[in-house]
Amino acid sequence: MIPVNADTRLFCVLGNPVSHSKSPLIHNQAFADHQIDAVYLAFAPSDIQKAMDAVRQFDIQGVSVTIPFKQKVISFLDKIDAEASSIGAVNTIVNQNGVLSGYNTDSFAAIAPLKDVQISGKTVLIIGAGGAARAVAFGIHAHKGNLLITNRSQDKGRALAARYNADFYPMEAIRHLRPDIIINTTSLGMTPGENVLSCPEDCLTSETLVMDVVYTPLETRLISAARQKGCHVVDGLTMFIAQAAAQFELWTGILPDTKKMRHTILTHPDFQTQ
Structure with missing residues (x-):
């Protein structure tokens, strides 16, 4: 893993509950695999507006959005992709020089x-x-x-x-x-x-x-x-990994290895398959 320092880029998932999420596991592994100085964390805010204020304040570069915020978050974005607009839900945010753009990789x-x-x-x-x-x-x-x-x-x-x-x-x-x-x-x-x-x-x-x-x-x-x-x-892991890989590509321009992402989750000691 690349050591975290003052120049490390920050990414996160916003959801509530979010403790079950395997997004930090696969995104942090993908950052390490591609030698990207970044870290991905999970946050469970009670107020999405305050959470989005924090995204701007701390210059969080990319955000995964999950239950229950996929529709609510739209009001706090600067731009929204045409497909996400048609769907009426956002699961991915890209921060480009302070401009927050919403996308949907779920479809x-x-x-x-x-x-x-x-x-x-x-x-x-x-x-x-x-x-x-x-x-x-x-x-x-x-x-x-x-x-x-x-x-x-x-x-x-x-x-x-x-x-x-x-x-x-x-x-x-x-x-x-x-x-x-x-x-x-x-x-x-x-x-x-x-x-x-x-x-x-x-x-x-x-x-x-x-x-x-x-x-x-x-x-x-x-x-x-x-x-x-x-x-x-x-199974749910199939869709989860596909949307996560598309998110990673939006943030970095790199399409990660989805087979490795699945392997990373399935072989992690905390993952329960029963």
Whole structure:
């Protein structure tokens, strides 16, 4: 690791909760691999406005944004990328000489693992209506998938559904659906609530493709149930690494080795896969 000094560039992730995040692990390793004098930290602010003031005050060069700030942070940026603007959520901030620009790498990361799947014409159920759901919905819609939205807050869910002319279903009503693809974009099933099943098993058949954005634990209850039904599954680490690699490229101009990023997480002693 490069020693930290007064010239070390600072990067961070802003989220609450954020203690589970593996972003510091993979970004710090990538900085070391490419001999970049930088350090990446995790912060859990209660007030996103004050956090963004700190980003400016301390000249933090790049920021990952996660739950619950992906939509709220937009008000405190100087510029926003066209795709992030269309999505209505930001997960990446680049600080260039004090100008804070917002981007969204989640949409690309959600679609990348599905590149071998013919999304067009497929029925895709998105669980959630937050920042990650917005990014996933944007990507699925762009690839002409037929969207279904479910969410605990019906107002938020209906608003996202209306944005893409999709059908909304209350969560208690989805067990009768048989979508081709199910994508959980919520924190349901994440440690310490790993016993929560984000989608009824009734929705799953052996033909269903199931994707979960949760990666702690790697084998969520949804992923486990899907495997038992013979579904094709995409774990949360796949999307997480894809969006992180795209972030690193925005900050440094370097696309890191995603296979090494995954290996770094899976072999770390603190990572729990059960």
